[in-house]
Amino acid sequence: MVQGQINAIDFFSDPYRDAYSRVNGIVLEGEQQAYENFVRLAELLPEHKAELSHLAEMEARHRKSFEACGRNLKVTPDLDFAQRFFADLHGIFQHAADAGQTATCLLVQALVIECFAIAAYNSYIPVADKFARKITESVVKDEYSHLNFGEIWLARFFEQVKEEVEAANRQVMPVIWRMLNWVESDMKALGMVKATLIEDFISRYGEALGHIGFTTRDILRMSVYGLRA
Ligand code: PL3
Ligand code: FE2
Ligand code: FE2
Numbered sequence: 741m742v743q744g745q746i747n748a749i750d751f752f753s754d755p756y757r758d759a760y761s762r763v764n765g766i767v768l769e770g771e772q773q774a775y776e777n778f779v780r781l782a783e784l785l786p787e788h789k790a791e792l793s794h795l796a797e798m799e800a801r802h803r804k805s806f807e808a809c810g811r812n813l814k815v816t817p818d819l820d821f822a823q824r825f826f827a828d829l830h831g832i833f834q835h836a837a838d839a840g841q842t843a844t845c846l847l848v849q850a851l852v853i854e855c856f857a858i859a860a861y862n863s864y865i866p867v868a869d870k871f872a873r874k875i876t877e878s879v880v881k882d883e884y885s886h887l888n889f890g891e892i893w894l895a896r897f898f899e900q901v902k903e904e905v906e907a908a909n910r911q912v913m914p915v916i917w918r919m920l921n922w923v924e925s926d927m928k929a930l931g932m933v934k935a936t937l938i939e940d941f942i943s944r945y946g947e948a949l950g951h952i953g954f955t956t957r958d959i960l961r962m963s964v965y966g967l968r969a
Contacts, residue, residue: 749931751813751869759929761818764810766923768803769822770857774886775799777833777849784842785893795889798882805879809872825922828915829853836908843894843901844908850890851948852912858883859940860932867931887944891951898953905952906962914966938967 750756778796782789810817829848836844861880865873894901924934946963954962 749867749869755929757813757815759926760810760813760815762821762926763923763930764806764815765817765819765822766825767806768810768817769819769826770853771799771803771806773826773830773833774849774853774857775803777845777853778886780833780837781842781845781849784837784840784845788889788893791889795886798886802879802882805875809875812871813869825919829912829919832908832911832915841904841908843897843904846890846893847905847908848912850886851894851945852916854883854887854890855941855945855948856916858887858944859937860927862940863927863932863937864930887948891948894952902953906958909962910965913962917967 775796778792778799782792782796785792807817833845833848836848858880861876861883865876865880868876894905920934920938927934927937942963946959949959949962950956
């Protein structure tokens with residue numbers, strides 16, 4: 741029995757599977773966009789093409805793995821909902837890619853989205869069904885390497901890209917909090933705790949900002965930007 745959980749979760753109940761159709765859709769769409777974003781990043785950073793293409797392939801595999809999780813529970817993922825869910829975030833990435841703003845693209849995909857995914861997957865693992873738990877545990881290990889790529893590149897060019905990264909942070913954080921509120925009730929139906937996810941995201945994202953060169957003061961300001969209690 742998992743901490744805080746009074747009754748065992750009925751993974752085949754209608755309310756569980758209804759919420760799962762949206763959350764699974766979000767995860768499939770998120771992995772799909774992560775794939776496309778790394779393909780785009782490989783074009784923006786031809787000197788890292790091999791590594792970025794490898795990361796893109798990992799995302800394509802993640803999507804397939806999570807498809808199996810939905811199938812296992814006999815759930816049809818709500819992909820229309822998921823596209824609406826990601827529309828604003830997707831727009832930010834695409835606009836930046838069209839403008840050649842590599843630092844913005846890396847902040848959005850490799851830092852923000854990956855930290856969000858790691859926080860979400862880590863809070864899902866303890867309440868997942870056995871099949872999905874195994875899959876999510878192996879996916880989350882890959883996501884750390886995606887975060888790492890972004891940290892290394894942004895740290896290397898920190899002085900040149902600092903202002904662009906700050907502007908990208910201001911653009912993306914309010915969107916992230918909105919997305920989180922949007923899935924709150926569905927996550928709850930899966931037994932996930934929003935406050936834990938937020939804590940995990942903020943500490944992970946803050947740590948990443950520190951690795952690339954921001955000061956503690958910058959980190960505190962940036963990692964909670966746009967968050968209202
Ligand atoms: C990057 O590799 C992937 C980006 C995916 C973003 C997913 C966000 C997830 C929000 C709520 C997910 C709960 C986890 C449940 C897993 C079936
Ligand atoms: Fe992924
Ligand atoms: Fe990833």
